[in-house]
Amino acid sequence: MQDAVHPEHLVRFGTFEVDLEAGELRRIGLKLKLTGQPFQVLTILLEHPGRVVTREDLQKRLWPDTFVDVDHNLNTAINKIREVLGDLAESPRFVETLPRRGYRFIAPVTTASKERNGLMDSRGDGAPLPMIGPGDAPQVSSAPSGSRVHHHRLKNALVVVGLIFLTTVGSVVVLRTNHTRAPAQDENQASSTMQIVPVTTASGSARSPAFSPNGAWLAYIWDGPERKRDEVYVQLFGSDAPLRLTYSKKGRLGSPAWSPDGREIAFVRCDGEEDGVFVVPALGGAERRLTNGGCLAFPGPLAYLSDGKGLLMMDRCPAAEQSGLVLFSLMTGEKQCLAHPGPPNGFSQLWWFSLSPDGRTIAFTASESRATGTYNDIYVIPLSGGVPHRLTTDSHCFDEPLMWTPGGKSIVFFSERSTLRSLWRVPATGGEVQREVAYPAIGSFSVDGHRLLYSEQADEEDPSIWRADLARPAGPVLKNAESIRTQYPEMDAQPYADGMRIVWVSRRTGFWELWMSDAAGGNPRQITHLNLFSGTPRWSPDGKWISFDLNTSHSSQIYVIDADGRRLRPITNGPSSNVRPSWSRDGNSIYFASNRTGRYEVWKHSLKGGAEVQLTRNGGFNPLESYDGRTIYYTKDYNGLKYDEAGIWSIPTSGGPDPLVVAGKPQLGCSGYWAITKDGLYFLNEDADPGPSIEFYGFGTRRTSHVLTLGKRPNRFEPGLSATADGKTIYYTQYDQQSAIKMMEISR
Numbered sequence: 055m056q057d058a059v060h061p062e063h064l065v066r067f068g069t070f071e072v073d074l075e076a077g078e079l080r081r082i083g084l085k086l087k088l089t090g091q092p093f094q095v096l097t098i099l100l101e102h103p104g105r106v107v108t109r110e111d112l113q114k115r116l117w118p119d120t121f122v123d124v125d126h127n128l129n130t131a132i133n134k135i136r137e138v139l140g141d142l143a144e145s146p147r148f149v150e151t152l153p154r155r156g157y158r159f160i161a162p163v164t165t166a167s168k169e170r171n172g173l174m175d176s177r178g179d180g181a182p183l184p185m186i187g188p189g190d191a192p193q194v195s196s197a198p199s200g201s202r203v204h205h206h207r208l209k210n211a212l213v214v215v216g217l218i219f220l221t222t223v224g225s226v227v228v229l230r231t232n233h234t235r236a237p238a239q240d241e242n243q244a245s246s247t248m249q250i251v252p253v254t255t256a257s258g259s260a261r262s263p264a265f266s267p268n269g270a271w272l273a274y275i276w277d278g279p280e281r282k283r284d285e286v287y288v289q290l291f292g293s294d295a296p297l298r299l300t301y302s303k304k305g306r307l308g309s310p311a312w313s314p315d316g317r318e319i320a321f322v323r324c325d326g327e328e329d330g331v332f333v334v335p336a337l338g339g340a341e342r343r344l345t346n347g348g349c350l351a352f353p354g355p356l357a358y359l360s361d362g363k364g365l366l367m368m369d370r371c372p373a374a375e376q377s378g379l380v381l382f383s384l385m386t387g388e389k390q391c392l393a394h395p396g397p398p399n400g401f402s403q404l405w406w407f408s409l410s411p412d413g414r415t416i417a418f419t420a421s422e423s424r425a426t427g428t429y430n431d432i433y434v435i436p437l438s439g440g441v442p443h444r445l446t447t448d449s450h451c452f453d454e455p456l457m458w459t460p461g462g463k464s465i466v467f468f469s470e471r472s473t474l475r476s477l478w479r480v481p482a483t484g485g486e487v488q489r490e491v492a493y494p495a496i497g498s499f500s501v502d503g504h505r506l507l508y509s510e511q512a513d514e515e516d517p518s519i520w521r522a523d524l525a526r527p528a529g530p531v532l533k534n535a536e537s538i539r540t541q542y543p544e545m546d547a548q549p550y551a552d553g554m555r556i557v558w559v560s561r562r563t564g565f566w567e568l569w570m571s572d573a574a575g576g577n578p579r580q581i582t583h584l585n586l587f588s589g590t591p592r593w594s595p596d597g598k599w600i601s602f603d604l605n606t607s608h609s610s611q612i613y614v615i616d617a618d619g620r621r622l623r624p625i626t627n628g629p630s631s632n633v634r635p636s637w638s639r640d641g642n643s644i645y646f647a648s649n650r651t652g653r654y655e656v657w658k659h660s661l662k663g664g665a666e667v668q669l670t671r672n673g674g675f676n677p678l679e680s681y682d683g684r685t686i687y688y689t690k691d692y693n694g695l696k697y698d699e700a701g702i703w704s705i706p707t708s709g710g711p712d713p714l715v716v717a718g719k720p721q722l723g724c725s726g727y728w729a730i731t732k733d734g735l736y737f738l739n740e741d742a743d744p745g746p747s748i749e750f751y752g753f754g755t756r757r758t759s760h761v762l763t764l765g766k767r768p769n770r771f772e773p774g775l776s777a778t779a780d781g782k783t784i785y786y787t788q789y790d791q792q793s794a795i796k797m798m799e800i801s802r
Contacts, residue, residue: 065100067148067161068249069799070139072100079138081251086292091116091127092134099149099159108156132157140251147249250494253507254795255294257281262309263507263795264498266316271336272498272507273299273310273319274795282745286310286321288336299334300341304741306723308353309455312336314362322348322356322367326699326722331356331367331382345369345382345389350405352723352771355455357409359437366409366416371395376652378404379418379435393418393435393442402629405430405453411462411499413437415482419451419467422608429606432456432465432480445480446487457496458482460503466490494798506798516543517769517789519558519575522762527733527781528750529761537785538575546726546773547785549573550593553778556785557581557591557600568602570617573783581619590726590773592636601625601635601644612646612659625659626666632657634676634726634773638683638707645669645677645686656688656705669705670712678730681779683707687715687735689725702728702735702751716751716758726773731781736761738768738775748775748786766790 063075070081074097079088088096098115099107113124132149135141141148150158253272254260258281263274266288273288276296284307287296300307305325312319318333329349334341347369348354354368354377363385371378371394378394393416395402401420408417414437419430429449433442450471457466464479471478477490497508519538522531538544540562547558553573560569560580568581568591582588587605594600594614601614612625612635626632630650637644642661647654656674658667669677675691687704702716720727720738727738734752742749746764751757766788768774774787 064165066164067100067159069801072097081292086138087294088134088138092131092138095128095131095157096135099157100163103159103161103163106152106156106158111156140249248798248800250796250798252794253291253797254289254296256296257792259284259791259793260795261509261793263509264310264312265500265505265507266312266336267314267501268316269500269502269505271316272795273312273336274509275307275309280744283741286319286334288319297338299336299338304718304721306353308348309355311356311358311365314358314360320344320356320358320365322353324349324353324722331365344384345387347377347380350377355406355408357407360413366392366407368404368407376403379407379416381437390439392416392437392439393433395420401431401433406455408456408458408465409437410458410482411460411503415462417445417456417458417465417482418442419453419456421453422449429608432467434465434482443484445482445484455496457493457499459492460499466493466496468496504800506800508796508798509793510796511791511793515766515790516541517545517772517774517787519544519547520786520788521547521574522748522784522786524761524782524784527731528752528759531762534762538571538578543769543789545769545787546590546776547787548591548593548776549778549783549785550597551595551779552597553780553783555597557593559589559591559772568600568615568619579619581617582615582622583619590634594637595639595641601637603633603635603646612644614644625661636678638679639681640683645679647675647677647688647691654691656686669709670703672712673699674703675725676728676773679707680730681732687730689720689728691722691725700725702737719749723770724768724774726771727768727775727786729775729777729784731777732779733781736775736777736781736784740768748784750781764788 063073065072065074070079072079077093079086079093094116095112098112109124109128112128117124135149136143139148143151146160148159148161150160152158256279258277260274260276263272265272271288271290273286275284276287277284283302285298285302286300286307287298289296299319302323305323308322310319310321317336319336320331320333322331330346331344331348332341333344348367350368357366363383365382365384367380367382368377369380369389371380371391376395379392381390381392393404395404401422403421405419415434416437417432417434420433421430430451430453431447431449432445432451434445435442448471450469452468454468459466462482464481466477466479468475469478478487479490480487493506495508495510497506499506518536520535521537522534524531538558542560542562544558544560547556549556555570556573557568557570559566565585566587566589567583568588569578570581571578584604588602591600591602597617599614599616601612603610604613609629610631610633611627612632613622614625615622625644630648632646632648635644635646644659644661646657646659648657653673654675655668656670656677658669669686670688673690674688677686677688679686684707685704686707687702689702690699700718700720700722701714703712704715705712716735716737721740724738724740729736734750736748736750738746739749740746744763746768748761749758750761767790769787769789775784777784
């Protein structure tokens with residue numbers, strides 16, 4: 055073997071560097087786990103870049119006088135190197151295998167002495183990076199319940215503190231060469247050099263990643279090893295030990311947002327009781343509530359101002375009596391409404407927002423109708439206030455997160471303007487909407503714009519329809535199996551009273567349409583051909599008609615269509631959202647939920663004269679009439695300002711008191727996961743152990759019993775549970791999703 059070509063302490067390739075003196079491999083300044091023989095093999099290969107290092111040479115260097123299984127040891131070491139570098143044997147970027155000969159390091163290699171290696175703060179201002187040492191770690195408070203949980207949190211906190219200490223002694227900092235903001239003129243083009251590496255590897259669903267200000271950590275939402283509840287986690291780059299920060303008992307959490315000093319993480323929690331914005335120390339500790347609000351039909355986004363004195367959020371704007379874009383002062387507690395629905399802004403509902411990289415402009419999605427966020431446009435408004443400027447006009451943007459490009463010239467968003475869901479971008483000053491080709495997903499950029507964190511679906515099953523046959527109402531379960539599955543979402547199956555037919559919602563044509571089949575899902579045929587968003591199909595008592603809600607860019611309205619799919623006619627009209635229809639048992643009326651009063655309430659529409667009467671006064675959603683025709687049962691949902699209380703209520707069909715029947719179930723966001731039978735109510739308990747379950751409330755006993763546990767996840771925000779009149783057959787929707795956090799590293 056020839057002599058090594060360089061004696062320097064630091065060897066660099068791609069975004070990696072090897073410190074030969076310290077015995078460390080780092081990526082963008084972050085220490086990776088590669089030690090022992092794998093590290094030794096890597097250093098030997100780096101001594102001879104572009105040259106073949108034979109297996110015999112490696113044996114002489116590593117095991118000169120020892121009898122070992124050389125092939126096994128080398129294979130193990132090479133596999134470990136490739137795992138850490140994100141390399142593939144089939145298409146290597148770093149280590150190439152030459153069969154029966156040895157290995158070759160094929161990537162370009164550069165060297166530099168430690169004295170010439172400038173390590174700087176990710177802020178790019180030349181100041182040393184302020185590090186958090188063991189003495190700066192906050193005290194970890196007791197977990198909400200159980201010493202075992204407390205011990206686990208303390209153990210995780212100590213592990214992370216130890217990582218911080220080791221990283222500080224080493225160099226958890228970002229290289230000077232990576233602090234320059236990406237050139238604005240190149241941001242509309244795909245990067246010249248890029249690589250994508252996994253950040254999280256555990257099973258489950260990890261989403262909403264965010265870089266810490268110094269670029270050394272990420273915060274994200276994960277449903278944990280038990281896949282039961284989403285919580286906030288933080289993780290050091292190069293480590294596979296996430297630290298759990300939140301311990302929620304119920305509700306849903308929004309995307310985490312780092313404070314500018316990196317010491318706290320803010321998030322929104324929506325549970326219907328204590329909705330609000332909370333912060334938790336970035337290394338673990340007791341959370342505290344900052345303010346109320348922040349909840350839409352889902353937990354809304356957050357964004358800190360660069361000076362750390364304010365927080366952007368969604369909250370009630372008194373001028374509009376609806377949720378708008380609000381600036382919350384962390385100094386005084388005051389809230390300033392920056393944009394709200396209604397005149398003169400020309401929209402009825404705000405959904406998502408994103409703050410520009412320079413902190414001066416806010417982009418947000420808004421819809422003309424309060425019915426849904428399916429049809430939206432993108433607006434921008436200065437942080438200082440003013441009239442929103444509309445960037446798109448075709449109402450094809452989804453109510454999903456937005457992303458500014460690093461230079462702040464464009465905004466990336468999801469749309470179905472070409473039928474299939476894909477990424478698009480629009481200039482921040484207005485102009486032509488174009489397909490997004492530079493970035494794989496919407497996510498979070500590092501300060502320098504050279505790294506993008508995003509969540510990628512590793513394995514996702516679209517919602518499918520399951521059927522369970524029971525011996526009697528509430529069980530036991532005789533058979534439980536998947537009934538309707540395609541490569542597209544299938545959901546909300548509704549059986550006719552005789553149990554021989556079902557109608558459901560399918561997206562197999564590219565649009566949400568109504569389909570019909572026999573009870574087992576056989577002989578399917580399409581009922582609607584509207585090329586829009588049809589949902590919530592419900593049978594008339596005689597089985598001749600089907601009511602449903604239809605979502606357009608302006609509103610959601612109730613329609614009926616005959617069972618042959620021929621005669622279609624509207625039932626409601628106007629600018630309000632009218633959704634979730636169901637029939638009276640005599641077939642003379644249709645119940646539905648409408649927000650025409652400013653919040654969702656239950657209404658009744660007469661099919662004979664067209665008269666409409668409001669039935670509830672304290673919120674109402676998803677109404678169903680009892681089989682004896684005397685009572686209306688209903689849930690509650692998002693009322694335009696916040697979530698209402700979770701549960702099932704009842705009210706006489708003629709009006710009167712509205713007592714709570716089932717408390718806290720189905721949970722918020724799952725208001726359509728329940729069904730009525732002659733003997734009782736089926737509903738979802740999302741918080742059940744060991745996982746989301748279907749339960750039964752008996753009218754006669756007034757008791758709740760367990761029926762079955764879902765094997766997967768419920769499909770939130772859509773109706774997903776139905777039953778035959780005798781309660782012996784239930785249909786429900788569930789799906790599975792595995793997602794991981796990945797990082798795109800960009801070199802321009």
